[in-house]
Amino acid sequence: MKKLFVTLALVVLGLGSAKAQFDLGSLASKLKDAAGDLVDKVGEETGSSELAAGLDALLGAILPETEIPGTWQYLDVAVEFESGDALTQAGGALAAETVEDKLAPMLTKFGIKPGAFSFTFNEDGTATTTVGKKTVKGTWSYDKEAEVVTLGLNKKEYKVRMTVSGDNINILFEADKLLDLVKTISAKSSNTTVAAIAAIVKTYDGMNIGFECEKIK
Numbered sequence: 001m002k003k004l005f006v007t008l009a010l011v012v013l014g015l016g017s018a019k020a021q022f023d024l025g026s027l028a029s030k031l032k033d034a035a036g037d038l039v040d041k042v043g044e045e046t047g048s049s050e051l052a053a054g055l056d057a058l059l060g061a062i063l064p065e066t067e068i069p070g071t072w073q074y075l076d077v078a079v080e081f082e083s084g085d086a087l088t089q090a091g092g093a094l095a096a097e098t099v100e101d102k103l104a105p106m107l108t109k110f111g112i113k114p115g116a117f118s119f120t121f122n123e124d125g126t127a128t129t130t131v132g133k134k135t136v137k138g139t140w141s142y143d144k145e146a147e148v149v150t151l152g153l154n155k156k157e158y159k160v161r162m163t164v165s166g167d168n169i170n171i172l173f174e175a176d177k178l179l180d181l182v183k184t185i186s187a188k189s190s191n192t193t194v195a196a197i198a199a200i201v202k203t204y205d206g207m208n209i210g211f212e213c214e215k216i217k
Contacts, residue, residue: 062147063162063169068140072213074117077103078170080163080208099209102200109193110186112211119171119213121149129153129185136185154184165212172210175201 079096111117111132120128127140138153149160158181161172173181179197201209 065142069123071120071217073216074211076212078212168214172208175207175209178209
């Protein structure tokens with residue numbers, strides 16, 4: 001079954017390779033359609049649950065390096081677990097949704113809210129993070145082997161995973177690094193809110209937290 005999913009991913013990604021602009025929405029749609037076809041073909045042999053798990057993995061695929069440059073604007077909190085075991089232990093999707101619901105209003109107190117927070121990755125390796133009227137300049141580079149972006153801000157480095165999330169992407173940090181990032185880029189601070197966020201991110205092991213974003217230019 002794994003070979004089927006690898007083949008599916010390669011075929012679908014191959015269909016879009018000729019386009020100048022990587023279409024995230026189209027990719028997600030094609031994957032879902034192709035998965036539906038596979039259900040009909042392999043049905044009882046493998047089980048729909050395995051197919052669904054494979055589809056979820058594909059939709060969490062790493063964003064191609066060539067598609068990283070641009071400005072990505074914040075939409076909502078994003079949570080992903082590093083392994084299926086961690087996800088199961090944490091209560092599955094419900095745990096992720098709980099973390100997202102709790103963090104979103106807290107982050108607004110730091111100015112991190114839709115329309116007011118964005119990341120810009122330039123072709124020359126420079127980067128900027130904007131929160132309201134505050135802009136923090138930095139750098140970025142891509143590690144092809146590890147498939148992670150190293151984001152440098154205020155002499156600090158953050159390892160970032162950028163994954164496809166439907167029509168958008170998730171920009172994800174290790175949970176224990178998120179709080180440090182928030183304090184680095186925000187012009188505001190609140191000891192109470194900082195403590196509350198710290199309590200949440202320490203609750204789950206193997207959790208990556210970040211931001212669901214859309215590309216605006």
